Amino acid sequence: MDGAVEFPLDLAELSFRAAGDALVRRSVLPSGVRILSEHVPGSRSLTIGYWVAVGSRDELPGHFGSTHFLEHLLFKGTPTRSALDIAIAFDSVGGEHNAMTAKEYTCYYAKVQDRDLAMAVDVLTDMVTSSLLDPDEFETERGVILEELAMADDDPADVANERFFEAVLGEHPLGRAIGGSPEAIRSASRAAVWEHFQANYRPQDLVITVAGAVDHDVLVAQVTRSLAQAGWDPETLATPVERRTGGAAQITQGEALSIALRPLEQVNMLIGMPGLVATDDRRVTASVLNSIFGGGMSSRLFQEVREKRGLAYSVYSFAPGYSDAGLFGMYAGCTPAKAGQVAELMLSELHRLARHGVTPEEMRRASGQLSGASALALEDSDTRMSRLGRSEITLGEFVDLDESLRRLALVTPDDVQALAADYLTGPISVSAVGALPADAFSGILPSGVRP
Template sequence: MNGAVDFPLDQAELSFRAAGDALVRRTVLPSGVRILSEQVPGARSLTIGYWVAVGSRDEQPGHFGSTHFLEHLLFKGTPTRSALDIAISFDAVGGEHNAMTAKEYTCYYAKVQDRDLGMAIDVLTDMLTSSKLDSDEFETERGVILEELAMADDDPADVANERFFEAVLGKHPLGRPIGGSADDIRGATRTAVWEHYQANYRPQDLVVTVAGAVDHDELVAAVTRTLERAGWDLSIVQTPVRRRGGLPADIHQGQALTIVKRPLEQANLLLGMPGLLATDDRRVTMSVLTSIFGGGMSSRLFQEVREKRGLAYSVYSFAPGYSDAGLFGMYAGCTPAKAGQVAQLMLRELHRLAADGVTADEMKRASGQLSGASALALEDSDTRMSRLGRSEITLGEFADLDEALRRLALVTATDVQQLAAELASGPVSISAVGALEDDAFAAILPG
């Protein structure tokens, strides 16, 4: 493989060799269903994912929380399988199965031995196409989700994170919590969730990805067979749903400062500003910047905040990117009385990086950290399966390890400094949870 491989929506078949002699194949059925596989030499197991490119950001008023609610309900039974049957199918073979709802997609996945792929396809297809959304199960799951939200609300780090997204992204749909609010879930109706299901779980929305010990032709045949058996008409010619546009949204800061007062021993502090889109060519530069700034024990944040001053146990930076917006954030857990000082230090370090740049040693360490972490992650079929899904749904291209390392090698210290300067010039938002005074961050955000 030489360079990234594009994934055109109108190309029926695609096949190529990736790093490590992995065979990547992609089939777009006439119905719009997309099936991708990465056959890994020597693998005896695999991970399979059924993806739908709909997430919490796509919900309309009256449907908030429906994506996550639906994720729960698809495990609750079909006309041919009860919830217990679904669970037993994977437990009986030592497999794993779960799902995740994100802001821009939902994925139902399983990890099994290669011999159990047929079972996994049968069960996942049945769940995705034929869920009953039973009224009684709906009410039961409403209670489960409310408990899940309550558990998250008891976690100050989760609360700070949700408030941080709201603070940076304002009224943009990405700023909303994935699971909705407790009021959203209490007010949810089966009709609204059913409408969400019908509108988004269709052949042109479905992406199936498998990585590990997989034969692509057998995979395509099995997925096609089970979808048709479930009643999906795959003879209707349709184009897969278009990928989200890559143009940046017009982001308006929600609020500069959010403090949630709770009687805790530690303050959970997040500070940051808008970042980069998932498709921005500078995402590799952002990875290098994040590694140097707050990505490990040798990073600037860790050294300045924890090692030199002992002000925090956990301190790091992060940079999630989406189709039309992104964030750059810094986290620290610290004594409430020190929160203002820690926030000042974190912001000061960002401005120092923007003004003075990074050293050759820092660039070398970041390159080693990122290349090593990437190689180690790909030992897991979960990571490879997810890479296929993100490549198809978000990026529109596939970059293997060799291409990722090539792009990493092109990043310069000047690139990192310029990106740091851009971040440092953005509007600063702070969210914090703990026993904090109203003026705790007055030195950064006066007034």
């Protein structure tokens, strides 16, 4: 494989060899269903995912919380399987099955032995195409989801994270909580969730990815058969849904300071600003910057905040990217009386990086960390399956380990320094949960900004 491999939506068949002699194949059925596989030599198991490119950001007024509801309800039964039948199908073969709702996609997945692929295809197809959304189960899951949200609300780090996205991204749909608010879940109707299901779970929306011990031709035959049995005629013509395009959105800051006062022993706080979209050419540079700045025990944040000064146990940075927006953030948990000092120290470290750059030794360590972590992650079929899904849904191209390392080697210290300076041109937002002094962040925020 030489360079990235593009995934055109109008190309019916594609096949190539990736790093490690993995065979990647992609088929687009006439109905618009996309099937991707990565055969990994020596594997005896596989991970399979059924993806739809709809997440919490795609919910319309009146449908807030529908994505999270569906993640729960699709496990609750079809005309041919009860919720218990679905659970038994995987438990009886030692498999794992679950789902994840994200801001821009939802995935239902399973990990099984290679001999159990047909079962996994049949069950997941049945769930995604034919869920009953039973009214009684709907009310039961309403209670379950509310308990899940209550559990998250008891975690100050979760609360600070949700408030951080709202503070940085403002009214942009990506700023909304993935799980929905308790108010939205309480007011959600089965009719609204059913409308959301019908509008977004169609053949042209479906992406199926498998990694591990998989034969692509067998996989396509099994998927085609199971879709036909579910009433999704594979020969009905449809074009796959377009990927999200349009570049970076105009982001208007939600608020500079978001505080939740709680009588806790620690303050959980996040500081940051808008970052890069998922398809930005500087995403590799962002990974290097994050590694040097706050991505490990040798990073600047860890060394300055924890090792040298003992101000926090947990401190790190992160840089998520989405189709039209991104963030760069710094997290720390510390004693309330030290919150202002830690916040100023974290931000001053970013300014120092932007002014003075990074050292050759830091670049060497970052390259080693990122290349090693990437290689180790690919030992897991879950990671490979997810890489296929993100490649198809978000990026429109496949980047294997060799290409990732080639791109990593092109990043220069000047690139990292320039990106840090670019981050600092954006408005700074702070979210925090804990027993904070009123002036805790006066040293890093504009005058007049108060809790």
